[in-house]
Amino acid sequence: MIGRYVLSLSFLLLLITNPASAANSTAKPGCKQSCGNVTVPYPFGIGPRCSLNSWFEVSCNETSTTTPTVLLKRINMEVLNFSLRSSDYDSELEYHRVKAPSVSVNCSGTEASHGVSLTDSPFFFSEFRNRIVACTGGAIFGRNLSNTCYDGTCCETVMASYLKTFNPTFGSRSDGCNSAYLVEQSWRDSNSANKSAGAVLDWAIPEADFELSKSGKEYSCRPYGLIFDEPHRDKSIRCYCNNGYQGNAYLPNGCEDIDECADKFQNPCGNVKCINRLGSYECERRETWIIPLGMGLGFGSLFLVMGGWWTYKFLKKRRKIRLKKKFFKRNGGLLLQQQMFAQEGSLESTKVFTSKELDKATDNFNKNRVLGQGGQGTVYKGMLADGRIVAVKRSTEMVAENVEEFINEVVILSQINHRHVVKLLGCCLETQVPLLVYEFIPNGTIFQYLHDQSEEFMMSWETRLRIAKESAEALSYLHSSASVPIYHRDIKSTNILLDEKFRAKISDFGISRLIPNDQTHLTTNVQGTFGYLDPKYFQSSQFTEKSDVYSFGVVLVELLTGERPVSFEREENCRGLASCFIDSMEENRVLDIVDARITNQAKPEALMMLAKLAHQCLSLSRRIRPTMKEVSIQLEQILSMQKDSNADQHNQEEIEYFSMDLTNSSSDPIYFSSGSTFDSGRSFSRNIEPLAS
Numbered sequence: 001m002i003g004r005y006v007l008s009l010s011f012l013l014l015l016i017t018n019p020a021s022a023a024n025s026t027a028k029p030g031c032k033q034s035c036g037n038v039t040v041p042y043p044f045g046i047g048p049r050c051s052l053n054s055w056f057e058v059s060c061n062e063t064s065t066t067t068p069t070v071l072l073k074r075i076n077m078e079v080l081n082f083s084l085r086s087s088d089y090d091s092e093l094e095y096h097r098v099k100a101p102s103v104s105v106n107c108s109g110t111e112a113s114h115g116v117s118l119t120d121s122p123f124f125f126s127e128f129r130n131r132i133v134a135c136t137g138g139a140i141f142g143r144n145l146s147n148t149c150y151d152g153t154c155c156e157t158v159m160a161s162y163l164k165t166f167n168p169t170f171g172s173r174s175d176g177c178n179s180a181y182l183v184e185q186s187w188r189d190s191n192s193a194n195k196s197a198g199a200v201l202d203w204a205i206p207e208a209d210f211e212l213s214k215s216g217k218e219y220s221c222r223p224y225g226l227i228f229d230e231p232h233r234d235k236s237i238r239c240y241c242n243n244g245y246q247g248n249a250y251l252p253n254g255c256e257d258i259d260e261c262a263d264k265f266q267n268p269c270g271n272v273k274c275i276n277r278l279g280s281y282e283c284e285r286r287e288t289w290i291i292p293l294g295m296g297l298g299f300g301s302l303f304l305v306m307g308g309w310w311t312y313k314f315l316k317k318r319r320k321i322r323l324k325k326k327f328f329k330r331n332g333g334l335l336l337q338q339q340m341f342a343q344e345g346s347l348e349s350t351k352v353f354t355s356k357e358l359d360k361a362t363d364n365f366n367k368n369r370v371l372g373q374g375g376q377g378t379v380y381k382g383m384l385a386d387g388r389i390v391a392v393k394r395s396t397e398m399v400a401e402n403v404e405e406f407i408n409e410v411v412i413l414s415q416i417n418h419r420h421v422v423k424l425l426g427c428c429l430e431t432q433v434p435l436l437v438y439e440f441i442p443n444g445t446i447f448q449y450l451h452d453q454s455e456e457f458m459m460s461w462e463t464r465l466r467i468a469k470e471s472a473e474a475l476s477y478l479h480s481s482a483s484v485p486i487y488h489r490d491i492k493s494t495n496i497l498l499d500e501k502f503r504a505k506i507s508d509f510g511i512s513r514l515i516p517n518d519q520t521h522l523t524t525n526v527q528g529t530f531g532y533l534d535p536k537y538f539q540s541s542q543f544t545e546k547s548d549v550y551s552f553g554v555v556l557v558e559l560l561t562g563e564r565p566v567s568f569e570r571e572e573n574c575r576g577l578a579s580c581f582i583d584s585m586e587e588n589r590v591l592d593i594v595d596a597r598i599t600n601q602a603k604p605e606a607l608m609m610l611a612k613l614a615h616q617c618l619s620l621s622r623r624i625r626p627t628m629k630e631v632s633i634q635l636e637q638i639l640s641m642q643k644d645s646n647a648d649q650h651n652q653e654e655i656e657y658f659s660m661d662l663t664n665s666s667s668d669p670i671y672f673s674s675g676s677t678f679d680s681g682r683s684f685s686r687n688i689e690p691l692a693s
Contacts, residue, residue: 026041026042026247026248026251026254027040027041027042027045027046027050028042028045028050028051028251030050031045031046031047031049031050032046032047032050032060035058035060035062035068035069035070036060036062036067036068036069036070038068038070038079038080038081038082039082040058040060040070040082041082041084041248041250042248042250042251042254043056043250044056044057044058044082045057045058046058046059046060054073054074055072055074055075055121055122055123055203056072056203057072057073057074058070058071058072058073058079059071059073072098072123074121075116075118075121075123077098077099077101077116077201078098078099079096079097079098079099080097080098080099080198081096081097082096083096084248096200096201096203097184097198097199097200097201098198098199098201099197099198099199100181100182100183100184100197100198100199101113101115101116101166101181101182101199102179102180102181102182102197103115103166103167103168103179103180103181104177104178104179104180105170105177105178105179106176106177106178107177107178107179108177115165115166115167115168116165116166116167117164117165117166117167118164118165119164119165121164122203122204123164123201123202123203124162124163124164124201124202124203124204125159125163125164125166125182125199125200125201125202126200126201126202127158127159127160127161127162127163128185129184129185129200130159130163130182130183130184130185130199130200131156131157131158131159131182131183131184131185132156132157132158132159132166132168132180132181132182133154133155133156133180133181133182133183134154134155134156134168134178134179134180135153135154135177135178135179135180136153136176136177136178136179159182163182166182168180181197182199183197183198183199184197184198184199184200217242217279218241218242218245218249218253218255218257218279219239219240219241219242219245219249219254219255220239220240220242220249221239221249241254241255242255242279243279243280244257244258244260244277244278244279244280244281245257245258245279246258257276257278257279259276260274260276260280260281261274261275261276261281268281268283269281269283269284270283272284272285351425351426351427351437352426352427352428352429353426353427353428353435353437354428354430355428355430355431355435357384357385357428358382358392358428358431358435358437360385361382361383361384361385361390361392362380362381362382362392363382365380365392365394366380369381369382371391377393377394377395377433378393378394379391379392379393379394380392380394381440382437388425388440389440389442390425390437390438390439390440391437391438391439391440391441392435392436392437392438393435393436393437393438394433394435395433395434395435410424410427410436412486412509413509415482415483415484415486416477416478416482416486418473418474418477418478419503420470420471420473420474420477420503420504420505420506421474421477421478421505421506421507422438422439422441422497422505422506422507423438423439424436424437424438425437425438425439438507441497441498441499441505441507442499442500443497443498443499443500443502444497444498445493445494445495445496445497445498446459446467446493446496446498446504446555446558446559447492447493447494447496447558449498450493450558450559450562451493451562451564458597460598460601461598461601461602461606461642462601462639462642462643463502464559464560464598465559465606465610465635465638465639465642466504466639467496467498467502467503467504467559468555468556468559468610468635469632469635469636469639470503470504471496471504471506471552471555472552472628472631472632472635473632474504474505474506475488475491475506475548475552475628475631475632476627476628476629476631476632478506478628479545479548479627479628479629480627480628480629485545486509487543487544487545487547487548488506488509488548488551489527489528489543489547489548490508490527490528490529490532490551491506491532491548491551491552491555492529492531492532492551492554492555492565493555493558493565495507495508496555526538526541528551530565530566531554531564531565531566531576531577531578532550532551532554532555532565533550533551534546534547534550534551535550535620536550536620536622537550544622545627545628546622546625546627548628549617549625549626549627549628549631550617550618550625552617552628552631553578553614553615553616553617553618553625554577554578554618556610556613556614556617557577557578557581557614557618558577559610560594560595560607560610560611560614561577561581561593561594561595562595562596562597562598563577563580563593563595564577565577565578578618580593581593581614581615581618582615582618585611585612585615590607590608590611591604591607594607602642603641603642605641606638606641606642609634609637609638609641610635610638613626613631613634613635613638617631
């Protein structure tokens, strides 16, 4: 069974030989071209080396006493004629004609046959040029014959597509002569069917067996219909010589140029001299008006091309402008304008960059410029036209709720002017996703230096205290010194950046909120990062300034221990850093979990004071937690103590004081259980119903 993609080709076998077609049919070089008066064109051939393969091998039975017979050797069917389409304008179709198969029973003087099977061969009976004829009405074909009957005894029916087997049977009640034939549609004489009637047979060539799979200048191979191969019916192809050529398109160099200027074509140029060309011809022209006509057509075409080009440029520019307006609205441009109006001009200093400026600054957002990637977008390093190095934040997606967060970050950062908060330089809303432009902070995050072992810079104890103090100052400013209080809502070590002098810079205000002065808390869907979330906020959906204090307490424990907020590498009851730290404090073994890298640098009293401060920040009771202003003051004192060389005499006193005041700070149950599955670097948003506090 042929199961590959094939080039489907058809040859017409005519009852009467067409001399012109035969003359143009060509055998393979060195092979016999005809058997008797039947021309055998390639890919058929007389002998095994003259055909495409064994299926197309033809045997020629020539004797002196009988008319030569042509047989398709493998299927043992007699061929009456071949005909090949020689050129593109040749109206003759392509297929071939064989002696019609027939089956008869109880017919005097007629030998019964056993039908024919073309299974596994590349041959099949033509669906449109053949009919099945049954005489005496006793044949069974799997479906009833039509009512097209004639001579009173014979009826015919159309045949199935791609028929490969003809083997009819007769009913047991049929008496007398019963016969069935598969014959050409034009046949009507049932009495002569067994003698000279022909049937039309189509065939197909596997692509792997056919060399001329591409069209050339002299010939063409075009898709034509489907072949019989079930269940995979691939497109078929017919090949013929192009206009101006004739011959056998299936042979290399088989198409030859036609001399259109020869006498038999009666001079197509009339009274003008005809000049033959390969595949065409020319008529010599001497009229003087052709030159100006050609020039006019040339200039007209030029103007049309130029006009089309300018029209295209104009429409492209208009489309780009409309697209920018669409992006501006979708990215919250109207919302930003409303916020600017509501904030009474506080956003006027924020620059609105063009997409062209930021494309140039980031080298079209080259992946080599990526500084970091998070849940809300990707940050690229860029350089503006004035030489300033900036960080460009590109949002990953923009749905309705993200638009509000994006505009919220613009509004909040535009109102903040603090040395320890990342400065917003501007934004761009005319791109597919919105862009924020910040000052560039070169030295990464404190998370990297605490937890990434590949970092060469070792963060000293005094540096950790200074970074904690600077971060606390920034949060204290947001809570109590800004014109409108701001809750950050996502304080963590990855959002505390370090500039060129390793000074702290608070960043990422995507989920931060402005809080009116007459409100003490914000009720909202729970958002933040596992390991840093205030348990009370998680339970009630009410976020207060003390919720930021809790998150900052986790950062203090990170600075103290060098451990991640959540880690499955620790023991099961110590996977959550906050709960693990509180247990250590209550059992008076906090020195056991201090980062070994700073043990020799830190004064014990400074360690103990920082531990107690962190413990107060992590209290489940919001009343016990200090404000960020108080945290900032205490960190200033701890840093001064670390620097004070005369403070050694207070060591024991501070340690004793620390050990005494822990009984009331953790009376509520610890929020992080030993089986916690929180991921320290994963941000989330969860909708919950507020619970009673």
